[in-house]
Amino acid sequence: MLIERMPNHAAAVLSKPSLLLFGAGGHARVVADAVLCSGQWGVVLASDRDARVCTGDLLPGVAMVTLSGLPTAQGPACALHVSIGHNASRQREAMLLGLEWLATVVHPSASVSAHAFVAAGCFIAAQSVLAPGAQLGIGVVINHAAVVDHEVRIGAFSHIAPGAVLGGAAQIGARVLVGAGAVVLPGVSVCDDAVIGAGAVVSAHVLVAGTWAGVPARKLK
Numbered sequence: 001m002l003i004e005r006m007p008n009h010a011a012a013v014l015s016k017p018s019l020l021l022f023g024a025g026g027h028a029r030v031v032a033d034a035v036l037c038s039g040q041w042g043v044v045l046a047s048d049r050d051a052r053v054c055t056g057d058l059l060p061g062v063a064m065v066t067l068s069g070l071p072t073a074q075g076p077a078c079a080l081h082v083s084i085g086h087n088a089s090r091q092r093e094a095m096l097l098g099l100e101w102l103a104t105v106v107h108p109s110a111s112v113s114a115h116a117f118v119a120a121g122c123f124i125a126a127q128s129v130l131a132p133g134a135q136l137g138i139g140v141v142i143n144h145a146a147v148v149d150h151e152v153r154i155g156a157f158s159h160i161a162p163g164a165v166l167g168g169a170a171q172i173g174a175r176v177l178v179g180a181g182a183v184v185l186p187g188v189s190v191c192d193d194a195v196i197g198a199g200a201v202v203s204a205h206v207l208v209a210g211t212w213a214g215v216p217a218r219k220l221k
Contacts (some may be wrong), residue, residue, distance in 0.1 A: 016042030018078035019103060020065075022093055024048040024058060027085035027141075031123055032062045034107040035081075043078070079103035082121060082139065087175040091157040094121055094139050102138065110142075119156070137174065155192065164196075182217075 019041040021028055028046060035044050036059065045065045046058040054066040080101040084090040094102060102121030106112060110124045115132035121139040124130060129147045137156035142148060144162040152166045155174035160166065164178045167186030172178065176190050179198035184190060190206040197213030197220075206212055211220045 016040070018043040018045070019105075020078050020080050021046040021058065021062070021083045022048070022080060022097060023083035024050070024053045024064065025085070028083035029059055030125065030144075031081060031083040031105055032059045034105050034123070034125065036061055038106065038108050041079075045078075046083070080121075081105050081123070083123070085141065085159060087157045087159055087177060090139055090141075091175065094157070099138065116148075125162075131168075149186070161198070 019035060021032055024046060032044065032046060035041055044062045046062050047054055047065050047067050051066050054064045057063055080097055081103050082090050082094045082097065084093060099120065104118055104120060104122045106124045107126040109126045110128045112124060112130045113132040116130045116134040118136045119138045122136050124142045125144045127145040128142045130142065131148060131150040133151040134148045135153045137154060139157040140154050141159040143160060146160045146162060147165045148154065148160065149166055149168040151169040154160065154172040155176065157174060158172055158176040160178045161180040163181045165183045166172065167184060169187045170184045171189035173190055173192035173194065175193050178184065178196045179200065181198055182196045182200045184202040188202050188205055190196065190202065191209055193209040194206050195211040196202055196217060197211060200213050200217040201215045202212065203216040208219060212218065213220055
């Protein structure tokens with residue numbers, strides 16, 4: 001992967017690992033802010049498949065760059081984080097760019113148990129909580145102030161929106177969207193590709209993909 005524009009940084013910054021954020025929307029700016037707050041990375045760049053948006057800065061200190069080609073067998077020049085909020089799009093780009101290069105981003109204000117498991121490419125936003133025994137699959141997004149209680153399992157490329165709460169031992173499938181402020185009660189499972197509406201309360205297993213909303217949550221026709 002060739003990067004056409006590289007900002008100048010001090011030697012101390014260059015000694016840290018570099019990170020490329022792939023995506024240029026609002027979610028990407030949230031991720032970029034977490035990256036800058038963490039201080040973990042040296043050179044931080046951002047890009048997108050739409051070359052028209054690859055100018056200027058995503059945020060101050062995160063330059064947009066144009067990619068001259070897809071990753072080769074030798075891999076990209078730096079670690080990657082696919083900063084796209086839409087589940088299917090995030091999965092597609094991660095597969096194209098190469099899962100082996102994915103990096104997880106954690107905001108320093110998040111509470112992440114040392115006894116939780118977080119796979120590559122996840123994003124854990126400010127004020128969120130990840131309790132002991134929780135397990136996140138590849139590319140999961142835990143957004144602002146979401147709570148993932150003990151022994152919860154979340155499948156790859158799911159998105160837990162701001163303020164959502166997953167009760168202990170809840171089981172969330174792949175590419176699931178749990179909307180803002182929604183609650184999945186302890187021990188309840190949600191199947192792959194389901195959408196849980198904002199503010200919904202899921203009190204029984206969700207076995208069929210589709211949009212579920214209300215209190216208690218029911219499948220919308």
